[in-house]
Amino acid sequence: MRKFLPCIVLYVLTAQLVAAQPPDSTKPDDWSSHFQLTVINQIHSGFHAKYSGMNSLSDSVEPAATSITTTLFLGRKLWKGAAIYANPEVSGGRGLSYSVGVAGALNGETYRIGNPEPVLSLSRAYFEQIFPLGHSNDYEDIPDVVNQVAERVPTHRITIRAGKYAMADFYDVNPYSHDARSQFLNWSLMANGAWDYPADVKGYTEGLLVEWHTPNWAIRLSSVAVPVVANHPKMEYVFDKAMSETAELERETKIGTHPGTIRLLFSYTQSRAPSYKSGLTALQAGDTTLLKVIDGNGEGTSYGGHKTGIGMNANQEITDNIGAFARIGWNDGQYATWAFTEIDQTASAGLSFKGALWKRADDVVGVAAVVNGISAEHQAFLKAGGYGFIIGDGNLNYGHESIIETYYNARVYQHCYFTFDYQYVTNPAYNKDRHGPVSVFAFRGHIEF
Numbered sequence: 022m023r024k025f026l027p028c029i030v031l032y033v034l035t036a037q038l039v040a041a042q043p044p045d046s047t048k049p050d051d052w053s054s055h056f057q058l059t060v061i062n063q064i065h066s067g068f069h070a071k072y073s074g075m076n077s078l079s080d081s082v083e084p085a086a087t088s089i090t091t092t093l094f095l096g097r098k099l100w101k102g103a104a105i106y107a108n109p110e111v112s113g114g115r116g117l118s119y120s121v122g123v124a125g126a127l128n129g130e131t132y133r134i135g136n137p138e139p140v141l142s143l144s145r146a147y148f149e150q151i152f153p154l155g156h157s158n159d160y161e162d163i164p165d166v167v168n169q170v171a172e173r174v175p176t177h178r179i180t181i182r183a184g185k186y187a188m189a190d191f192y193d194v195n196p197y198s199h200d201a202r203s204q205f206l207n208w209s210l211m212a213n214g215a216w217d218y219p220a221d222v223k224g225y226t227e228g229l230l231v232e233w234h235t236p237n238w239a240i241r242l243s244s245v246a247v248p249v250v251a252n253h254p255k256m257e258y259v260f261d262k263a264m265s266e267t268a269e270l271e272r273e274t275k276i277g278t279h280p281g282t283i284r285l286l287f288s289y290t291q292s293r294a295p296s297y298k299s300g301l302t303a304l305q306a307g308d309t310t311l312l313k314v315i316d317g318n319g320e321g322t323s324y325g326g327h328k329t330g331i332g333m334n335a336n337q338e339i340t341d342n343i344g345a346f347a348r349i350g351w352n353d354g355q356y357a358t359w360a361f362t363e364i365d366q367t368a369s370a371g372l373s374f375k376g377a378l379w380k381r382a383d384d385v386v387g388v389a390a391v392v393n394g395i396s397a398e399h400q401a402f403l404k405a406g407g408y409g410f411i412i413g414d415g416n417l418n419y420g421h422e423s424i425i426e427t428y429y430n431a432r433v434y435q436h437c438y439f440t441f442d443y444q445y446v447t448n449p450a451y452n453k454d455r456h457g458p459v460s461v462f463a464f465r466g467h468i469e470f
Contacts, residue, residue: 053096053106053170056470059202061088061130063117063463070455074415076316076408078122078449078459088114088130089139090202098170102151106168112223113139117461123449124363124393124412125209125424127461129201144225147184154178159236180232187225188218191232191241192269193286195336197346197373198389202467205426206442209391210371213332214364215350216288219247219265221254221360226265228258239271247292251317251359252410262324265290274337281337288330293321294357297398297407304405315357315402317410326356342375346389354396363411366394376431383432393422395451403451412450420453422446430465440465 063086070080092110099105116131145168153175165171168190182191189199193213198204201211208214219226228245246258247265257263267288274281295311303311313319330352338344347370354365371389376382395403403409404417428442442463448456 050171051098053094053165053168055094055167056092056468057094057167057202058091058466058468059089059130060466061114061128061206061463062086062465063128063206063461065117065127065462066460068455068457068459072414072416072454074406074408074413076121076411076413076450077415077455078118080455083117086115086117086128086131088112088116088128090130092144094167096168096170098172102153102172102174104149104170104172106145106147106149107143108145108168109141110144111139111141113137121411123424123446123459124395124422124451125207125214125391125446126362126411127207127444127446128463129206129208129211142223143185144223145184145186145190147182147186149180149182151175152179152181154233176234176236178234180234182230182232183228185225185227186230188220188243188245188267189224191230191243192218192267193284193332193334193348195334195346195348197336197344197387198348198369198371202465202469203430203438203440204373204385204387205371205389205428206463206465207391207424207426207444208362209364209367209393209424210369210389210426212361213286213334213348213350214362214367214369214391214393215352216286216330216332217290217328217352217358217361218267218288219245219290219360221248221256222252223254226256237273239269241267241269241271243267247290248360249293250320251294251315251357253317259324261291263292265292276337279338279340282335284334286330286332286334288328288332288352290328290330290359291324292326292328292356292359293324294326294328294359295321296326296356297396297402298355300357300402300407301398301405304402304407312407315410316408316413326359328356328359329353342377344373346371346373354399358409358411363395363399363409364393365396365399368392381431385430386428387430388425388427390423390425393424393451395419400451414450414452414455416454417452418454419451420448420456422448422451436468436470438465438467438469440467 154177159176230243246256332350336346369391376384444461446459
């Protein structure tokens with residue numbers, strides 16, 4: 022905790038400075054600049070476990086785990102419809118049990134952290150160009166927000182982005198369940214857990230994304246790089262061997278005057294990932310080389326891994342102060358998880374309540390539940406003693422992993438928020454022999470402006 026003390030002091034001082042800023046300060050139209058700092062402290066209860074393995078969540082109460090990320094979001098307009106964006110970021114710390122032992126991992130900020138010591142990196146750096154479609158005279162004003170220069174754009178348009186970014190910046194977005202810095206912390210609630218979306222250890226990739234947008238519809242297509250090693254920083258793009266294609270269809274809806282959105286996502290990834298069947302064969306033959314590839318400690322030497330996935334994501338405003346969301350997802354689960362987390366099937370749902378209901382207009386309460394599962398081949402591999410880079414207890418008595426999470430996010434200054442979060446986990450890593458339940462408590466401080 023001591024090594025984070027300077028960061029926490031910086032957090033408090035920055036909050037005071039930000040709170041003192043005049044609310045109507047302006048920036049040049051050609052620039053966008055924003056800042057965030059998030060500190061998360063977590064602890065979990067002890068629980069009964071028949072055994073533990075290399076990737077097990079500790080069954081005893083462990084020291085509190087602290088993570089920190091701080092990001093500068095910079096954008097510059099180049100010409101009409103064109104801009105560049107860059108995000109220098111410092112990240113550090115660790116998750117509980119170093120973020121292993123639960124497929125729906127417990128802190129959505131720690132997936133970006135490969136080194137427990139705070140490290141400076143360039144998380145995003147990409148170019149964006151907007152092209153109007155047809156001769157429509159309909160325009161909309163896009164405000165100056167994170168990674169968006171304020172601009173007046175046509176309602177019918179094509180947007181091309183190229184460079185380094187996070188797939189979750191543009192896909193599987195949900196206004197109630199997407200941001201671990203202000204909403205749910207669990208990995209399988211901030212994104213579709215069954216989407217093994219291409220990313221390095223900090224959550225970013227490189228490639229090309231094209232979006233077609235109209236007032237009620239949007240379609241996104243992308244082709245991006247994948248990790249050379251499971252859950253590692255080194256990325257590669259080799260046509261027809263190591264690449265990931267994603268498509269998403271989005272439809273805006275309304276129930277009365279209340280807006281909603283439905284998104285349907287398809288993904289196909291090729292990589293060096295071995296199959297779980299080959300991993301099981303390697304276990305039986307005592308081949309540790311292949312096992313190191315699957316658990317992220319060895320570099321794959323041959324291509325041929327592939328994964329197909331599909332997901333649906335919906336959100337709906339029920340009243341002015343209550344919103345609902347749900348996700349379902351599936352992938353074929355034949356080849357090793359390579360980037361996100363070890364979930365092959367998932368279903369989640371939840372509610373979000375604005376504090377206006379109790380005269381705290383800027384506060385938010387969320388409650389959600391998620392159930393995760395894995396394929397039969399994945400189960401057999403873990404039961405035989407195999408490990409991925411997230412889970413593996415050395416054995417497996419399979420059961421669905423279930424998580425309930427609730428949080429209260431309170432605005433305490435103009436740009437400063439404090440959150441209490443609670444998660445209740447049963448069958449962590451799908452193992453009924455380590456059923457739990459496990460109670461996870463978290464405190465989160467967040468500044469944004």
